[in-house]
Amino acid sequence: MKKVNLHEKFALFNDYWSPKIVGELNGQQVKIAKVKGEFVWHDHANEDELFMVMKGELEIHLKTEVITLIEGEIYIVPKGVEHKPIATEECWILLFEPKQIAHTGNVQSNLTKTEEEWV
Amino acid sequence: MKKVNLHEKFALFNDYWSPKIVGELNGQQVKIAKVKGEFVWHDHANEDELFMVMKGELEIHLKTEVITLIEGEIYIVPKGVEHKPIATEECWILLFEPKQIAHTGNVQSNLTKTEEEWV
Numbered sequence: 453m454k455k456v457n458l459h460e461k462f463a464l465f466n467d468y469w470s471p472k473i474v475g476e477l478n479g480q481q482v483k484i485a486k487v488k489g490e491f492v493w494h495d496h497a498n499e500d501e502l503f504m505v506m507k508g509e510l511e512i513h514l515k516t517e518v519i520t521l522i523e524g525e526i527y528i529v530p531k532g533v534e535h536k537p538i539a540t541e542e543c544w545i546l547l548f549e550p551k552q553i554a555h556t557g558n559v560q561s562n563l564t565k566t567e568e569e570w571v
Numbered sequence: 572m573k574k575v576n577l578h579e580k581f582a583l584f585n586d587y588w589s590p591k592i593v594g595e596l597n598g599q600q601v602k603i604a605k606v607k608g609e610f611v612w613h614d615h616a617n618e619d620e621l622f623m624v625m626k627g628e629l630e631i632h633l634k635t636e637v638i639t640l641i642e643g644e645i646y647i648v649p650k651g652v653e654h655k656p657i658a659t660e661e662c663w664i665l666l667f668e669p670k671q672i673a674h675t676g677n678v679q680s681n682l683t684k685t686e687e688e689w690v
Contacts, residue, residue, distance in 0.1 A: 453646070453647055453649070455638050455640055455644050455645065455646045456644065456645040456646070457643060457644050458643045458644070458645065459643050474645070475621065475645060475647050476647070477619035477620070477621055477647045477649075477667070477668075478599060478618060478619050478668070478669055480597065480599060480667075482621065482645065482667075499597060500596035500597050501596070502594065502596055502601065506643075519574050521574055524576060524577045524578050524625075525574050525575065525576050525577070526574065526575040526577065526593070526594060526601065527572070527574045527575070528572055528594050528595075528596045530572070530596075548596070548599075548601075548667065549596075549597070550597055
């Protein structure tokens with residue numbers, strides 16, 4: 453494989469809430485996404501999901517608290533935990549999660565992408 | 572779990588080539604390390620290993636080429652591929668790899684840490 457420059461990869465797309473795959477290892481995928489606005493409440497029954505903020509600020513709403521992440525911060529949502537990401541302004545994130553996870557988890561929404569692409 | 576601020580975590584240690592665990596998900600661990608100088612040639616028979624540079628510059632020497640990573644760049648070393656990381660100046664990296672991988676892989680070296688710690 454070739455190395456991945458995240459800044460170059462982020463420059464290749466502008467759609468929100470549509471994760472792009474940039475790497476794969478050990479059955480897991482590394483994805484990047486630009487997000488803005490509110491996502492949907494959902495959970496992943498069998499997969500933990502890592503969020504890392506690369507630029508901007510992301511709120512991860514849980515049923516019991518709100519985690520606010522800025523650049524250089526990571527949060528891992530455990531499997532089965534309902535969450536709803538919200539970004540007031542455009543935010544760039546990196547995701548780490550098992551291959552072929554549905555990004556809206558148990559919820560089918562108009563934000564659901566059935567096939568995620570490499571960028 | 573709590574969120575992880577990588578800058579705060581990097582401030583907690585100064586030893587080189589001694590990865591610290593900062594997160595765990597789906598049987599994988601997220602680690603950070605400060606590195607400087609040459610590591611040893613090694614491979615991991617069954618595990619792919621992700622390197623992300625957070626600060627500075629890292630060379631990943633492979634038998635066939637040298638991959639040079641700067642901040643914001645990622646490289647995944649596939650399982651079984653011999654590699655030797657080298658950092659001329661201090662470099663901060665994030666690693667993503669299966670839990671309980673030996674960081675010197677098939678090689679026992681004076682750099683080998685038998686137990687890695689959370690930070």
